[in-house]
Amino acid sequence: MTPLYQFLAAQAEVPEVIDRIPSGYSHFVIPFTIGITFFLCWIGVGCVRLLAAIPRNDRIRFWKSLFIPKTIVKNLKDLFGDCLFHLKIWQRKPLLGYMHSAIAFGWFMIIVLGHIEVALFVPARLNVSRGGLFYPIFYRYFVWMNPGHTTLKGSFFFFLMDFFLLYILTGIGLAVFKRFRSIVLGMRHTTKPSLADRIALYSLWLIFPLRLLAESFTADLSGGSFLTVGVNHFWHFLFGDKLMFLPFWWAYSISLGLFFVAMPFSRYMHILTEVLWILLRNAGIKPHHPRKGVAEAEIYACSSCGLCLDACPMNVQKKNLKYSSVYFIRFLRRHNEKKINAIADKCLMCDKCHALCPVGVDAPALRRAQRITVNNSLPYDYSYLPSAVSAGQLSGPGRVHPRFAAAEYGLSPAADPAGAQKPEVLYFAGCMTHLTPRIIKAVEKVFKAAGVEYAFADREGGICCGRPLMLAGKTEAAAKVIEANKKMIEESGCTTLVLSCPICYKIFREEYHLEGIKVVHYTQFINDLIASGRLPVSKSDEKIVYHDPCELGRGCNVYFEPRAALDQVGTLVKAAKEYDESICCGGSLGSLTLDTRDRAKISESSLDNLLANSPETIVTACPLCLKTFSEAVSNSKHKYIRVTVKDFAEVICR
Amino acid sequence: MVDFGFGLVPSSRMNLDLFDKEKYEELAEIEPDVRICMACGSCTAVCTAGKYTRTSLREAIEDIKNAKPEKALEMLRACQLCGKCSMVCPRGINTRHLILSITKVYSAK
Numbered sequence: 001m002t003p004l005y006q007f008l009a010a011q012a013e014v015p016e017v018i019d020r021i022p023s024g025y026s027h028f029v030i031p032f033t034i035g036i037t038f039f040l041c042w043i044g045v046g047c048v049r050l051l052a053a054i055p056r057n058d059r060i061r062f063w064k065s066l067f068i069p070k071t072i073v074k075n076l077k078d079l080f081g082d083c084l085f086h087l088k089i090w091q092r093k094p095l096l097g098y099m100h101s102a103i104a105f106g107w108f109m110i111i112v113l114g115h116i117e118v119a120l121f122v123p124a125r126l127n128v129s130r131g132g133l134f135y136p137i138f139y140r141y142f143v144w145m146n147p148g149h150t151t152l153k154g155s156f157f158f159f160l161m162d163f164f165l166l167y168i169l170t171g172i173g174l175a176v177f178k179r180f181r182s183i184v185l186g187m188r189h190t191t192k193p194s195l196a197d198r199i200a201l202y203s204l205w206l207i208f209p210l211r212l213l214a215e216s217f218t219a220d221l222s223g224g225s226f227l228t229v230g231v232n233h234f235w236h237f238l239f240g241d242k243l244m245f246l247p248f249w250w251a252y253s254i255s256l257g258l259f260f261v262a263m264p265f266s267r268y269m270h271i272l273t274e275v276l277w278i279l280l281r282n283a284g285i286k287p288h289h290p291r292k293g294v295a296e297a298e299i300y301a302c303s304s305c306g307l308c309l310d311a312c313p314m315n316v317q318k319k320n321l322k323y324s325s326v327y328f329i330r331f332l333r334r335h336n337e338k339k340i341n342a343i344a345d346k347c348l349m350c351d352k353c354h355a356l357c358p359v360g361v362d363a364p365a366l367r368r369a370q371r372i373t374v375n376n377s378l379p380y381d382y383s384y385l386p387s388a389v390s391a392g393q394l395s396g397p398g399r400v401h402p403r404f405a406a407a408e409y410g411l412s413p414a415a416d417p418a419g420a421q422k423p424e425v426l427y428f429a430g431c432m433t434h435l436t437p438r439i440i441k442a443v444e445k446v447f448k449a450a451g452v453e454y455a456f457a458d459r460e461g462g463i464c465c466g467r468p469l470m471l472a473g474k475t476e477a478a479a480k481v482i483e484a485n486k487k488m489i490e491e492s493g494c495t496t497l498v499l500s501c502p503i504c505y506k507i508f509r510e511e512y513h514l515e516g517i518k519v520v521h522y523t524q525f526i527n528d529l530i531a532s533g534r535l536p537v538s539k540s541d542e543k544i545v546y547h548d549p550c551e552l553g554r555g556c557n558v559y560f561e562p563r564a565a566l567d568q569v570g571t572l573v574k575a576a577k578e579y580d581e582s583i584c585c586g587g588s589l590g591s592l593t594l595d596t597r598d599r600a601k602i603s604e605s606s607l608d609n610l611l612a613n614s615p616e617t618i619v620t621a622c623p624l625c626l627k628t629f630s631e632a633v634s635n636s637k638h639k640y641i642r643v644t645v646k647d648f649a650e651v652i653c654r
Numbered sequence: 655m656v657d658f659g660f661g662l663v664p665s666s667r668m669n670l671d672l673f674d675k676e677k678y679e680e681l682a683e684i685e686p687d688v689r690i691c692m693a694c695g696s697c698t699a700v701c702t703a704g705k706y707t708r709t710s711l712r713e714a715i716e717d718i719k720n721a722k723p724e725k726a727l728e729m730l731r732a733c734q735l736c737g738k739c740s741m742v743c744p745r746g747i748n749t750r751h752l753i754l755s756i757t758k759v760y761s762a763k
Binding site: 379381387434463468 | 707734746
């Protein structure tokens with residue numbers, strides 16, 4: 001081995017950093033190396049297995065998507081926005097956003113800067129065979145600053161490393177605080193951590209304070225900046241000249257190793273799986289199975305943060321916390337079939353957990369996939385559908401329809417004169433609207449006032465749109481219903497299909513694939529009528545609050561049109577939570593097992609949310625919400641004095 | 655009653671000895687609401703599928719209690735799960751889940 005002074009003399013230029021330990025190895029790196037090796041093997045095998053479980057077509061689509069410029073831009077945007085900066089959390093809960101991005105972004109920067117330092121000062125060490133796996137992580141242990149030769153470049157990195165370490169430590173501080181008082185950071189409920197979660201969590205908490213200790217103990221050798229050098233002086237003040245730093249490097253390495261070993265079994269797997277999930281999601285690949293392929297990426301991308309706990313409308317009652325998406329995903333990970341089914345069936349499918357999820361995990365879609373595995377094979381017989389629905393059933397305004405006669409007496413539906421008429425606008429009310437005929441009445445009144453020529457697709461009752469079957473997991477049966485309805489609508493020759501039920505609207509838009517037919521919800525259609533001046537409206541000073549139906553708002557992203565129209569007829573006031581944070585009315589068809597009492601509690605909390613700014617009228621654009629709210633208001637009249645529940649069209653056509 | 659081997663109307667004869675208590679309890683465990691039905695028939699009155707073909711949840715529940723599970727399944731096979739029945743049920747029965755559960759329990763061999 002070359003003595004140090006000779007080595008230095010041999011250098012033409014005096015180096016800033018001296019590789020203190022020529023072998024570039026010390027025993028304390030073993031725990032970390034074992035941990036990271038295990039972790040890398042696990043994630044490598046996992047990735048291959050996951051991609052292999054995706055159907056071939058989807059896999060090809062995934063690889064192709066990585067080269068489509070538009071997707072690349074979206075991928076980069078999402079990777080930086082979601083994985084590093086956590087913009088989605090920042091937007092809703094700033095303190096939580098700070099906490100998370102401090103740990104994630106700070107750690108990322110420390111790893112990157114550590115590697116850059118090694119690349120700049122001891123580039124040979126980046127080679128894996130020369131310790132590249134652990135050297136950049138424990139860089140400060142292995143090097144000596146050459147006293148008197150520290151350049152601005154070196155000081156700059158010292159400062160950055162200390163800065164980001166402090167940044168992380170503030171985040172960790174908040175995280176520890178959150179364990180005791182989560183409400184301060186904006187979370188009412190937090191997830192109950194599992195055993196692996198706890199191990200990973202506590203080792204994660206320890207990593208950075210231990211890093212500070214280790215680096216501060218070596219700071220007089222390896223250099224440092226405001227934080228590490230400052231703390232180093234303190235240690236010298238306490239313990240004198242001789243500092244034993246090796247134990248802290250051991251502890252730091254052990255906590256890192258422990259974290260990486262526990263990571264695949266804990267919620268922290270999301271750190272890396274999230275990347276894969278974002279790529280798969282942006283490639284437009286949907287899960288076909290609740291557990292395999294894309295779904296697996298989704299499950300492991302769940303950070304178990306528990307933001308869905310506060311989001312879930314069921315959680316007005318504490319006993320329902322266990323049905324939240326975060327626990328659904330946990331049980332999917334554990335293959336706990338019984339609990340998976342119980343949770344999958346309970347959900348209202350309001351999609352709020354999906355809308356608020358910082359990782360974009362579509363738990364309702366996974367629940368639907370789970371329901372498919374149970375319910376899709378149940379027997380059914382829809383042989384009556386073709387005769388039930390035919391173009392012959394269309395009726396113009398005011399015309400009574402002979403469909404019954406046609407079906408019962410075997411008359412050909414084509415004999416009906418309405419079939420020959422080609423309406424431009426076709427109005428499909430849907431099953432639910434038929435139970436709340438006030439909506440039909442109001443819609444027809446609006447159509448008449450605006451002079452809209454329309455045909456009524458199901459005046460005497462049609463068949464279901466298929467969405468409820470879809471929600472129950474009977475996709476095959478839903479396809480039959482869709483086929484029958486689709487045929488009827490295509491034969492009608494209409495160019496615009498107006499729907500007054502958001503449940504119908506969602507499935508017509510997504511599953512029917514009606515070529516050349518514009519599918520609109522009546523809020524959109526009526527808003528267009530008002531905007532184009534065809535429908536005269538007058539403004540009143542009635543205080544109106546608008547409730548976003550789940551299927552319309554989060555389901556189809558229609559938030560603006562109903563509000564724009566309502567703004568023309570009254571004074572809109574805000575609800576406590578609106579738009580994608582609106583609370584389900586409790587009447588949703590999505591849930592299979594939620595009972596009436598629990599639903600009533602949800603309705604109550606949803607009403608309280610709407611009445612935050614004491615409006616006179618609650619307006620909704622969904623027959624189910626209308627019925628649920630009307631019932632809830634009339635059930636507790638003493639509580640909701642002078643509040644009326646109205647449908648969107650009713651308010652417009654006044 | 656004497657069975658003459660022919661009749662003007664289909665036999666409405668019941669044999670409660672055939673009532674499968676075990677299956678009924680199994681059903682009641684996954685959907686307890688089956689016990690609270692008062693057979694008012696609101697569900698049948700609003701049924702979307704019932705307009706076109708014989709479909710009745712009320713009758714299905716009666717049929718199960720009368721030991722005619724095949725008839726019950728027949729009554730529900732056309733159901734589109736649209737949920738109108740749950741909107742009108744005066745007892746607040748979770749009709750959609752009840753229909754799914756009856757089909758699940760009684761069509762399992």
